[in-house]
Amino acid sequence: MTALLDVTDFGAHPGLHHADAAPAIRAALRAAGAAAGPVLLHFPPGDYHVWPDGAQRRELYVSNTVGDDPRHRVKSIALLVEGTDDLVLAGEGARLVLHGLQTAFAVIDSSRVRIEGLEFDVAVPTVVDATVAGAGVTAGRAYRLIRVPPATLFSVEGTSIRWHGEVLGSGGVAWSGRDALEYTQIHDPARQRTWRGPNPLFDLVRSIRLVGERDIRIDYEHAEEPADLGLVYSMRSTTRDHPGGLVLDSTDVTLQRLRLRFLHGFGVVAQTSRDVTVEGCEFQAPAQSGRHSAGFADFVQFSGCSGRAVVRDCLFDGPHDDAINVHGSYLRVTGQPDLRTLELQYPHAETAGFPQFSLGEQIELIDRATLRAVASATVHDVRQPSGRAHDQPLRTIVVTVDADLPGGLAGWTAVENVTRTPSVLIARNIFRNVPTRGVLVTTRRAVLIEENRFERTGMAGIYVSCDADEWWESGPVHDLTIRGNEFIEPGGPAIFLDPRNTRCDGEHPVHHGVVVAENRFVLDGVPALDASSTHGIRFRNNTIVRRGPEGPDFVLRSCSDVGIDISPSSDMVGPPAPVRWEDAEPV
Missing domain, CATH: 2.40.10 (Thrombin, subunit H)
Incomplete structure (x- = not known):
């Protein structure tokens, strides 16, 4: 029989901004872990504020974050499930608001855990979304009026802006940085496209002044009228000191119907875990918040996992890197x-x-x-x-x-x-405002990517690498099916099979067994498929709509046993698509 627990019985008070819910959440999870049999821990509707002063802390090392940097060994965790089996955390209408720099949740050394219905946000995001609300030239000098969200904290200091986090119990601020910070990506709300690019907001600044509660006027030393009215410059540092969420050394974990409004540091990382499912989740900044970015880096990453890695029925909108990445090391x-x-x-x-x-x-x-x-x-x-x-x-x-x-x-x-390599299902997700790739996948077990919609990704919609020189993300794919997806105007090849081998061995291709079927491609001068060192490609029953400049719809390098059906048919828009063969062998 399932034991029922309520977090408010342990002292959590939803709605009290200055009340730290961390001790109550910690006590409730301790009781859930001690109970015999399955437990349902309920979070009633309302906001629960979690400060790092009372949060759990663990020394942890997480893939693709800060490596072995001793400054970031210890992570603060708002909601920690550790050494616990048969637990459900449920909270439709409940929102955990994180203060400072924290991991939203972690499931460690546990099995049969489900977290459902909760919303996670941060009080002060570590990404600054600055919208160009006005621009022009007055008295021979250019200016911009930039608008930042209410959650963004800053101070104007001469010809510079200092962005910063909240004041913590220690008396210091959680984080701070100046002007353009270390990294920028640009979002165009009108075109619904996001990309990486240079940041001109703080070049040749003459003066900066506050002209409204959230509006900042920047005047420049030059007279060139800015041409970026309406664009959003999203700025951040590059230190991934925390995972946004973590599933570590655990089995049969499900994240269901979560609303992830901002993930600091990195995304949700499943590391050395087995059978992890992410379903019905929404990765998106809150509506009417003035914010665009929902993540500091990737949204979801599986690293060294086994069993099944499943991501389905999710919305991915506004990361600062790839939406989903599945790899080994x-x-x-x-x-x-x-x-x-x-x-x-x-x-x-x-x-x-x-x-x-x-x-x-x-x-x-x-x-x-x-x-x-x-x-x-x-x-x-x-x-x-x-x-x-x-x-x-x-x-x-x-x-x-x-x-x-x-x-x-x-x-x-x-x-x-090669034991820690998962089979993968990525189905019925929407990828929107992604500056890089929608899905990266490198695993030798069966992969099915179906019925997803990739909207104007900055680079490839689906990227298949394998790399022992730069990121060191392993390994080859042996059974990959890409079926029934929509690729809408990607910024790079819609599907990019790109193993990073520096010397090609024609007798031993890196990737094998790739089927691309029943997809719809809307292309603006980029290929539907760009592949290298791959054996056994089958491209069939796909629809291709061509826009913009002409170019090959297929680029094949050192590929063998390739079957591409480009015969004119009722579902092909335009003439048969061109193919560029580079040392490739068709069937």
């Missing part, structure tokens, strides 16, 4: 003391500190230049970081396998744990 082979022992290293600055292997798991070694598999083995022993502490080296791993490997592997090879 390549580790560089730096040494080989003997034929059964490998010394490995996390090579990317933003990923380190967590374990990669368990005994009995399968590894594959690849040639970093060709991405071709050169050996495989089973893990027999391993020395590695724990992911929860810095008492072991955070960048190096030593793994021993069950059989002899070839010698001389150091320097030119990398290792992937």
Whole structure:
């Protein structure tokens, strides 16, 4: 029988802005974890304010964030589920408002957990959305009037603006930065398109003054009239100090009908977990808030997961990087003391500190230049970081396998744990105002991407990489079906199969088994499909609508066994599409 608990019974008071709900939430979750059998913990409607002073803190190392940087080891977590099984957190109409820099929720070392119906927002977003509300030239000098949302805090200091977070209990502000900060992306509300680009707001500034509660006039030393009226400049730092949400070392976790209004640091990261589902969630800034950005970086990332990774029926609107990314991690082979022992290293600055292997798991070694598999083995022993502490080296791993490997592997090879690779379902989602890619996926198990709508992504709608040189995100795809989707005016190839091999081995392509069927492409001078080093592509029964400049609808490099149906038919708009073959072999 399910035990019913209510967070207000533990002292949470919805609606009280200055009341910190963190201690009550912590007590309620402690009681839920101690209860025998399934538990439903209910959040009644209303706002719950969570301050970092009373939040849970854990030393954690999370993929694609700050690596092993000691300044950011400890994360503050507003809602922490830890070591708990058979728990439902439910709260239709309940909103958790985070203050300072925090992870909205984390599910750690738990199983059969569902979080449903809650809304998460932050009091002061760490992205500044500045809209150009006025522009022109007066007295021979250009000016702009920029408008910022009510939630954005700032002060005008001479010819500079200092953006900042709230004052915390310690007396300091949560964060601060000046002018354009470190990164900018631009949003055009009229065209519903978002892209990365330069920020001219603070170039050659003559004066800055406040002309209304949220309006700032910037006058310039030049007379060139600004041509960006109505555009939104979204500015932030580049330090991903927290994951926005976290599912870590857990099994059978579902995030359902959540409304994620802003995620600080990174997105929702599922790391080394099994069977994780994200469904019916809304990643979007609140209506009428004056805000555009709903995330500091990616929205959803699966790193080193297994079982099934499912994302369906969600809205992704306004991230600062990719909407969904599914990948593993390549580790560089730096040494080989003997034929059964490998010394490995996390090579990317933003990923380190967590374990990669368990005994009995399968590894594959690849040639970093060709991405071709050169050996495989089973893990027999391993020395590695724990992911929860810095008492072991955070960048190096030593793994021993069950059989002899070839010698001389150091320097030119990398290792992937092929046991921790999920099958993937991405279905019926909407991708909107994404500056980069809608979906990135690199996993060798079955992937189905169907019935999604990709609206004007800044780059590719779907991007398939595999990279042992830059981001080190593994690995190849072996069974990928892209079916029944809409790609509306993407900024790059609608589908981009782009393994990052620096030397092509025609006998050993990186990707295999890609079916693209029954999709609708609306293209403005970009290809429907751009593919490299892929065997067994089948492109059939798709509709292509061409707009803008002409160009090939298919670009194929070093591909083999390619079947593209471009015969004129009732569902093809325009003449048969051109194909550009570059060392590729059609069937």
